[in-house]
Amino acid sequence: xxxxxxxALLLSTVLALPVLAQDTNSNSQAQPAAASTSADQSTxxxxxxxxxxxxxxxxxxxxxxxxxxxxxxxxxRQTAPIRDRVNELDELTASNTKMIKDVDSRATEGIRLxxxxxxxxxxxxxxxxxxxxxxxxxxTQANTRLTTVEQVVGNIDQYKASTQTxxxxxxxxxxxxxxxxxxxxxxxxxxxxxxxxxxxxxxxxSGRGQAAIQTSQKMADSVVRYLVLxxxxxxxxxxxxxxxxxxxxxxxxxxxxKHVSGGRVEISLLKNDVEQLSANAAPATK
Numbered sequence: 001x002x003x004x005x006x007x008a009l010l011l012s013t014v015l016a017l018p019v020l021a022q023d024t025n026s027n028s029q030a031q032p033a034a035a036s037t038s039a040d041q042s043t044x045x046x047x048x049x050x051x052x053x054x055x056x057x058x059x060x061x062x063x064x065x066x067x068x069x070x071x072x073x074x075x076x077r078q079t080a081p082i083r084d085r086v087n088e089l090d091e092l093t094a095s096n097t098k099m100i101k102d103v104d105s106r107a108t109e110g111i112r113l114x115x116x117x118x119x120x121x122x123x124x125x126x127x128x129x130x131x132x133x134x135x136x137x138x139x140t141q142a143n144t145r146l147t148t149v150e151q152v153v154g155n156i157d158q159y160k161a162s163t164q165t166x167x168x169x170x171x172x173x174x175x176x177x178x179x180x181x182x183x184x185x186x187x188x189x190x191x192x193x194x195x196x197x198x199x200x201x202x203x204x205x206s207g208r209g210q211a212a213i214q215t216s217q218k219m220a221d222s223v224v225r226y227l228v229l230x231x232x233x234x235x236x237x238x239x240x241x242x243x244x245x246x247x248x249x250x251x252x253x254x255x256x257x258k259h260v261s262g263g264r265v266e267i268s269l270l271k272n273d274v275e276q277l278s279a280n281a282a283p284a285t286k
Contacts, residue, residue, distance in 0.1 A: 159198060159270035163187055167223060169263035171206070174218040176226055184223065187269060188231040199233065200268040201240045208245060217242030219265050 165187050167180040176184070191197060203220030205212045220240045227233045 159272050162197070162269045162271045164269070165267045167219075167265040167267065169219050169265070171263065173263070174215070174222050176222055180223075181226065184226055184267070185231075187267065188227055188233060191231070191233060191269075197237065197269060197271045199227065199238045200266075200270060201238060202266045202268075203240075203242045203263075204246065204266070205242075205244055205263045210244075213242050213244035215242075215263065216244050216265075219263055223265050223267060 165183050167176070167183060201220045201223050203216030203218075203223075205216035205219065207215065217240075220242055224235075224238050224240050227238065228235055
């Protein structure tokens with residue numbers, strides 16, 4: 001019985017000691033805690049997240065001082081604010097990283113657009129230079145052609161002798177021989193698709209008076225007929241005249257003109273500058 005009473009007294013003493021110690025500690029720290037609270041409120045700093053900085057928990061109690069092992073709930077309670085602040089910092093870091101990436105992407109896109117605009121402007125400048133050069137070349141060609149046209153127009157009725165062919169006939173005949181046809185073919189073949197030329201056909205015959213004129217006309221007509229039918233030369237480009245026994249002009253050294261013996265036809269090809277103008281204009285149109 002005595003043992004039980006002793007154990008009860010000892011147990012009550014042990015249980016009363018923490019209460020007394022905690023009351024003493026709270027009384028001794030009440031006044032400094034109030035002063036430190038006012039000081040903390042005046043010196044509270046704001047962290048990067050916009051919230052006040054973490055403050056250590058000074059209310060440890062009796063068991064916090066004498067118990068060397070922290071309890072699980074106590075540790076969780078102390079580390080919970082730290083975890084919250086770490087999470088906030090992670091969110092701020094992620095947000096800042098995203099903002100930096102957005103700014104970098106916008107800057108890169110702006111640089112790309114500016115480079116594209118600069119390249120486009122350079123291309124427009126090159127195109128403008130090419131067009132100006134082409135316009136200058138076109139103006140030069142037009143000026144050259146205008147000068148050529150002026151010269152051609154000024155000399156449009158000035159025909160120059162190009163080639164001359166003579167066809168011989170036997171007395172009393174007006175038909176063309178093989179040699180005569182070959183000579184006409186050689187002269188007329190290059191005239192296909194050409195412009196700016198005329199053909200002058202003059203017939204000469206021996207004899208006198210109107211009979212000689214008619215004979216020379218028949219020989220000239222046979223030449224014209226061959227050129228029209230066999231080479232397609234337009235009739236309006238051929239000028240025919242029967243000269244009869246008219247005297248043939250000779251060199252200036254001879255004092256007198258000579259008369260024709262037998263029959264012959266002179267075919268003269270005359271050209272102006274129209275064909276030359278067409279040849280100069282052809283390269284410009286290619």
